[in-house]
Amino acid sequence: MAVEGAIATDSVRHTAAVHQGTYAGGLGSWLTTVDHKRIGVMYGLSAFFFFLVGGLEALLIRLQLGSPESTLIDADLYNQLFTMHGTTMVFLAIMPLGAAFFNFIVPLQIGARDVAFPRLNAFSFWVFFFGAVFLNSSFIFGGAPDAGWFGYANLTSAQYSPGIRIDYWVIGLVMLGVSSIAAALNFIVTILNLRCPGMSMMRLPLFSWMTLVTAFLLVIAFPAITVGLVLLMFDRMFGTVFFNPAAGGDVLLWQHLFWIFGHPEVYILLLPALGVVSEIIPVFSRKPLFGYPFVVYSGVLIAFLGFGVWAHHMFSVGLGPIANTVFSAATMLIAIPTGVKIFNWIATMWGGSLRFRTPMLFAVGFIAMFIVGGLSGIMHASAASDLQQTDTYFVVAHIHYVLFGGVMFALFGGIYYWIPKITGRLMHEGLGKMHFWVMAVAFNLTFFPQHLLGLHGMPRRTFTYEAGLGFEAMNMISTVGSLLLGGSILIFLWNLVRSLRRGAEAGSNPWQGATLEWSTECPPPHYNFLTLPRVHSRYPLWEDGGVTSTAPTDEHRLPEPHMPSPSYYPVVLALGILVLGVGGLSRALPVVFLGVAVVLFGIYGWAFEPLERQTHPRRGVGRRSRQEKA
Amino acid sequence: MSQSDAASAEMYTSTGLPSRKLLMWTFIGSECMLFGSLLITYLVYRGKSVVGPYPEELLNIPFISVTTFVLLMSSLMMVLALAAVQRGDMKWGKVWLLATALFGSIFLAGQVFEFSHFVHEGLTLRRNLFGGSFFLLTGTHGAHVTVGVVWLLSLFFMALRGRLTRANAETVEIAGLYWHFVDVVWIVLFTVIYLLV
Numbered sequence: 119m120a121v122e123g124a125i126a127t128d129s130v131r132h133t134a135a136v137h138q139g140t141y142a143g144g145l146g147s148w149l150t151t152v153d154h155k156r157i158g159v160m161y162g163l164s165a166f167f168f169f170l171v172g173g174l175e176a177l178l179i180r181l182q183l184g185s186p187e188s189t190l191i192d193a194d195l196y197n198q199l200f201t202m203h204g205t206t207m208v209f210l211a212i213m214p215l216g217a218a219f220f221n222f223i224v225p226l227q228i229g230a231r232d233v234a235f236p237r238l239n240a241f242s243f244w245v246f247f248f249g250a251v252f253l254n255s256s257f258i259f260g261g262a263p264d265a266g267w268f269g270y271a272n273l274t275s276a277q278y279s280p281g282i283r284i285d286y287w288v289i290g291l292v293m294l295g296v297s298s299i300a301a302a303l304n305f306i307v308t309i310l311n312l313r314c315p316g317m318s319m320m321r322l323p324l325f326s327w328m329t330l331v332t333a334f335l336l337v338i339a340f341p342a343i344t345v346g347l348v349l350l351m352f353d354r355m356f357g358t359v360f361f362n363p364a365a366g367g368d369v370l371l372w373q374h375l376f377w378i379f380g381h382p383e384v385y386i387l388l389l390p391a392l393g394v395v396s397e398i399i400p401v402f403s404r405k406p407l408f409g410y411p412f413v414v415y416s417g418v419l420i421a422f423l424g425f426g427v428w429a430h431h432m433f434s435v436g437l438g439p440i441a442n443t444v445f446s447a448a449t450m451l452i453a454i455p456t457g458v459k460i461f462n463w464i465a466t467m468w469g470g471s472l473r474f475r476t477p478m479l480f481a482v483g484f485i486a487m488f489i490v491g492g493l494s495g496i497m498h499a500s501a502a503s504d505l506q507q508t509d510t511y512f513v514v515a516h517i518h519y520v521l522f523g524g525v526m527f528a529l530f531g532g533i534y535y536w537i538p539k540i541t542g543r544l545m546h547e548g549l550g551k552m553h554f555w556v557m558a559v560a561f562n563l564t565f566f567p568q569h570l571l572g573l574h575g576m577p578r579r580t581f582t583y584e585a586g587l588g589f590e591a592m593n594m595i596s597t598v599g600s601l602l603l604g605g606s607i608l609i610f611l612w613n614l615v616r617s618l619r620r621g622a623e624a625g626s627n628p629w630q631g632a633t634l635e636w637s638t639e640c641p642p643p644h645y646n647f648l649t650l651p652r653v654h655s656r657y658p659l660w661e662d663g664g665v666t667s668t669a670p671t672d673e674h675r676l677p678e679p680h681m682p683s684p685s686y687y688p689v690v691l692a693l694g695i696l697v698l699g700v701g702g703l704s705r706a707l708p709v710v711f712l713g714v715a716v717v718l719f720g721i722y723g724w725a726f727e728p729l730e731r732q733t734h735p736r737r738g739v740g741r742r743s744r745q746e747k748a
Numbered sequence: 749m750s751q752s753d754a755a756s757a758e759m760y761t762s763t764g765l766p767s768r769k770l771l772m773w774t775f776i777g778s779e780c781m782l783f784g785s786l787l788i789t790y791l792v793y794r795g796k797s798v799v800g801p802y803p804e805e806l807l808n809i810p811f812i813s814v815t816t817f818v819l820l821m822s823s824l825m826m827v828l829a830l831a832a833v834q835r836g837d838m839k840w841g842k843v844w845l846l847a848t849a850l851f852g853s854i855f856l857a858g859q860v861f862e863f864s865h866f867v868h869e870g871l872t873l874r875r876n877l878f879g880g881s882f883f884l885l886t887g888t889h890g891a892h893v894t895v896g897v898v899w900l901l902s903l904f905f906m907a908l909r910g911r912l913t914r915a916n917a918e919t920v921e922i923a924g925l926y927w928h929f930v931d932v933v934w935i936v937l938f939t940v941i942y943l944l945v
Contacts, residue, residue: 232769234771303771303775307774310763311770312761317762339779342781359877684910
């Protein structure tokens with residue numbers, strides 16, 4: 119221990135020139151990068167692009183519903199739009215936005231130089247990217263999927279959905295599943311294994327904790343939908359009878375497989391947001407998180423209970439009173455750990471010296487909107503009440519209060535909070551606050567009336583409604599709100615572009631954050647930490663001596679750490695999977711064989727790639743800590 | 749590869765477990781859910797086929813018992829291969845690696861024979877629910893065995909060229925984890941599909 123030199127918050131900023139290399143380089147360097155920060159940026163940009171695509175689809179839907187018996191969009195296009203809006207927002211926007219934060223922030227928060235498997239990380243991104251492009255290319259080639267984001271059997275059968283629209287959906291989701299599972303495996307190992315010395319699990323920042331829980335949810339939940347999708351693919355491509363009632367097939371099996379994935383998926387979307395809020399609120403309250411262990415274990419409990427509630431999506435199929443009661447009760451149980459978190463956030467703010475900067479506004483806005491969504495969630499946790507609400511706009515209102523008012527508010531807060539870390543520049547406070555207030559008002563204007571529409575009986579997933587049913591006014595308000603919501607996103611985009619060009623320099627710790635990611639420069643050099651840190655408390659930067667260096671004092675002038683070399687194989691392997699997907703879609707055997715060949719080439723090239731320069735990020739510290747032990 | 753293994757052998761990790769091994773264990777956890785979902789599909793559709801052939805007319809327990817025995821023996825070979833590599837005995841390491849792959853291949857040959865026999869008897873993927881769920885479940889397992897055989901053969905050829913040494917014992921161990929998992933899955937499938945007809 120004697121060899122450890124104390125370092126102050128910013129003593130790792132050694133040369134000013136170092137970090138300029140973080141994003142430098144041409145297209146080739148981005149294609150082959152294995153740097154978690156660049157991959158995080160690519161995840162973030164693609165996710166935000168698809169968020170805009172999904173938002174545009176939503177605006178078209180709202181324009182159609184703005185007036186009764188509108189002929190702006192016909193039923194067929196409407197079905198494609200709501201299917202792709204749901205699929206895009208869940209799989210191509212919110213999940214990868216979460217992944218962007220996992221990538222950029224988690225290694226920095228746990229004091230590592232990269233993730234455990236940098237090439238696997240690049241592979242996850244490229245499979246996601248190709249899968250997303252593949253899915254959306256359906257709009258150009260023959261029409262987008264149109265059976266809902268849940269794709270209920272047997273509407274998706276070759277008989278009722280001929281053509282290749284559903285094939286796009288099935289193959290696209292399998293690709294996205296491969297990407298998610300690969301990424302989740304990587305993050306589990308990274309968080310469990312690459313924590314810096316002193317970073318025990320009970321010192322792990324909440325965002326990294328929730329990333330870990332989310333990753334476990336992903337690896338456990340995704341296989342179920344993968345099997346469901348494979349069954350569906352076999353039905354459509356090879357003529358099996360899994361979902362053919364005439365041959366004894368059970369269409370409910372699809373619903374079970376889908377929702378055993380689908381409900382944990384809700385928490386896959388939500389838990390990263392809970393993690394972001396748990397980071398923001400303590401920093402802007404200048405207080406440690408109230409009841410840290412309770413917040414951690416509540417997250418774990420939410421994930422655990424999340425696997426026992428899937429049939430609350432199926433109350434109306436007639437599973438019987440016992441199943442309905444059990445699933446009702448289990449669903450209501452989830453309100454307990456969720457409530458614990460909300461009370462802990464409020465207790466953290468209680469008596470703190472609050473600073474309502476933009477990230478804090480979004481975090482507090484999140485709490486308020488999420489409570490509304492949580493309350494309507496409790497309402498349809500009751501099977502009796504749910505039967506009145508199923509398939510109405512009430513459920514649409516609920517899901518948007520949870521996923522937009524909840525998750526997206528928190529993620530926007532996260533963007534404002536961490537953008538200085540990523541770009542080195544702050545976003546504009548005035549524009550940020552304007553973004554928040556316009557968005558908060560527009561969001562409620564859009565979605566609150568949908569509660570009332572639902573209770574009045576307006577069905578969801580129907581492309582129009584008759585005049586005189588009493589739906590006109592609320593729908594008009596909702597449509598106006600949605601346009602305003604689109605406007606708030608434009609404010610955000612303007613703020614983002616403006617900050618890149620002339621935002622204020624962030625310094626290394628603009629918010630006086632407490633966690634390790636703020637102990638490096640903004641943006642961090644490509645190896646993150648010149649000497650790996652050792653932490654001594656849960657909020658290392660808030661305490662004197664909370665973080666020290668693991669390097670011996672006489673080695674202060676260390677050379678740059680060796681980092682993994684760039685590699686083409688991840689993107690090649692991902693491309694092979696894309697070719698396989700295209701082969702399956704076109705049913706062309708030569709294309710399938712080509713895909714197999716590219717995949718094999720990718721795997722073997724990957725396995726035998728010379729790794730001379732690929733020293734492991736943690737190798738150096740390992741030797742040192744062994745010496746310390748000795 | 750050898751250098752990364754040498755590096756990982758002395759690498760510090762928070763749990764003390766090598767990262768690649770932890771990755772394989774986590775992956776196996778995920779695979780459990782995959783096979784679990786397939787198995788549940790098979791069980792849900794047991795006895796639901798509306799046309800034959802039915803399982804009791806086709807399943808040949810003595811034949812599959814033999815190939816099952818072969819697959820289980822391959823796990824023993826795998827243990828011997830790892831033990832040989834760990835003590836630096838690459839000669840026997842090569843022998844046992846090849847033997848493991850060979851026994852896996854015999855199992856696969858048995859599966860190919862069984863599948864073609866069933867198809868000959870009229871059971872195809874699209875014939876009935878039994879056909880679909882049986883071929884998908886055992887086929888997925890067979891695909892996993894195939895991947896394992898290719899992996900083991902790759903290790904064997906690396907050893908032939910002298911690129912697999914004692915320093916790579918962890919690589920062999922991880923391949924072994926995968927191989928044993930695939931065998932364990934077969935024990936479950938054999939019990940559920942064949943013994944509980």
